[in-house]
Amino acid sequence: MTDADAVKSAVYDVVVIGAGPVGENVADRTRAAGLSTAVVESELVGGECSYWACIPSKALLRPVVARADARRVPGLDAAVQGPLDTAAVLAHRDWYVSDWHDDGQVAWLEGVGADLYRGQGRLAGTKQVSVTTPDGTEHRLTARHAVAVCTGSGAVVPDLPGIADARPWTSREATSAKEVPGRLVIVGGGVVGVEMATVYQALGAQVTMLIRGKGLLPKMEQFAGELVAEALTEAGADIRTGVSATSVDRATPDGPVTVELDDGGRIEADEILFATGRAPRTDDLGLETVALKPGSWLPVDDSCRVEGSNWLYAVGDVNHRALLTHQGKYQARIAGAAIAARAQGTPEATGRWGAHNATADHAAVPQVVFTDPEVASVGLTLAAAERAGHRVRAVDYDLASVSGAGLYASGYRGRARMVVDLDREILLGVTFVGPGIGELLHSATVAVAGEVPIDRLWHAVPAFPTISEIWLRLLETYRG
Structure with a gap:
């Protein structure tokens, strides 16, 4: 033969x-x-989503965000001050990924x-x-x-000195880990970086984030990254901007990782996660x-x-x-x-x-970042719309001033923006930041993808008292 x-x-x-x-x-x-x-x-x-990305990461994040929300509800807050049950959180994740079968x-x-x-x-x-x-x-x-x-x-892992022996985490290891490290360094401030920082800080790790640029979530509206950074810092994470790792070293297989920084500093951690892009x-x-x-x-x-x-x-x-x-x-x-x-x-x-x-793919890409606070966006940011040559206006509103937000959580913090095409009177982009806003996104996606005129959106009446009333406030602000 x-x-x-x-x-x-x-x-x-x-x-x-x-x-x-x-x-x-x-x-x-x-x-x-x-x-x-x-x-x-x-x-x-x-594939990746089912076992090492979307599903396990959101299974890990759900109890974290639910506890954070509950802690902001009077009459419930005192009952949820204790730590999360880490074993139960990981078991919940394992069930959702069918134990990787x-x-x-x-x-x-x-x-x-x-x-x-x-x-x-x-x-x-x-x-x-x-x-x-x-x-x-x-x-x-x-x-x-x-x-x-x-x-x-x-996941892309940079070719740094010592990287092979350091056995760094990527998103796969972060979403499938069997234990929570005591100290975790996260390199990168995009979606994977902020979501995993949210998870591991809440599960008891001391998280340090190394951000090469100026802030978190650089592809989104600037205020989104600022609000997420503020919350992570309050939770105990150490966020360092304008700094990069230059080398990593794990002297023994079970020992800690030492990270050398381009500012001359040094960090020691139990694990290091590179969330620095995809190939x-x-x-x-x-x-x-x-x-x-x-x-x-x-x-x-x-x-x-x-x-x-x-x-x-x-x-x-x-x-x-x-x-x-x-x-x-x-x-x-x-x-x-x-x-x-x-x-x-x-x-x-x-x-x-x-x-x-x-x-x-060009006009109406929606995305939710499942941090605390959540970030949800669709379409173009203000900067992207201006780069594309549109004549636009950004309309901003404090989400905390909406009645539904105050009822949702005491001390609510959030912000909303819609980017209006002034020539066509339609929305090119919408961004929400705040607890519980992920489910608002599809209404924005319909408005952007459907190119619904502002005058018609005025007749889409939001129910009172819900967070969705932000739509009315944004439109009132635009109409003046």
Whole structure:
């Protein structure tokens, strides 16, 4: 038998590489359209979000934020002054990630009629995917219509002296840890950094944050990072801005980590978490077989088809448009519909806000940061709107002055901003900061994505007394 004879071949309409939420949604859409679909996964079906990111981090954060909210309610505050039950918090996290078993996700994928191939998937030429399974079996999958790369992104760890021996945490270790370190250094002030600082400070760690720039959450409105920093500092975290780590050292496998700083300082901690960005998981994907650069982000059009190709799609983090699970799933629905339309020769709706156009990636990306206080935003910040050339006005309001906020929590602190396009009289962006505001975000997302005129928003009456009354206050401020 020749090597070629040993390779098992199969033909599908669509081959999806990566079975995280994005790949699952592409497969769901293509199967719903009647296209045969194979899905390739090298780790757990369900991907990063289900086991090492969104789900475990929010499971860890929920008791932290719930306790913080309860401590601000008269008559309840005295009952919740004690420490969190760390074992119960971690067990709650473990339950939500199914103890890192993917049986349920596999059953769902089988339920939609997709074929699962476990192993490392690589492109092997036009419409070709090779799969090496854990037992060494080689499969060659041919796609009649499309291959969708949905391999996501991974944490970036800087190449510092001593980094390998220091065994630093990334978001994966932070969300799956079995113990709470006594001292934790967090390098980076983005979403992962502030959320994990919130968790571990509340669970009893002494947290030190090293921020290279001027503040936290640099991609959001400046006041968002300021309010989160204020709360973390009050909780006991040490936030140092304008400083970077220059080297790390763990002298013994079980010993502490020593971090040297560019300001001449030094910190000792039990663990160090690098939350310093993401890189595409495309380095071992066979991109060179289709004239693409290994390890690169994959630029796409608004249907998520790779530029210069008529069959290759890159969906989710790998295209670098919006590195958020919900946005990747949105792209997957768009891409799946586009793949089906092109396979079946039906008309495509690729105009702005069309069924085959991921317009929201540009105009209406929503995000919630589950800190205390929460941060929620959609669309453009004031600075981003001005850079884009819009004639805009920022309308700000103190959330604490809304009746619903005062009832929600004593000593409520928060702020809201809407960015108004003065030429079109619509909202380009909205940001809320404050306890309990995450669920407000979808109303803002509808307003931004729907390009609802200010005059029509005036007739969307918020219920009294809820935090949603902030909408009325913002509109009153704008109208003067």
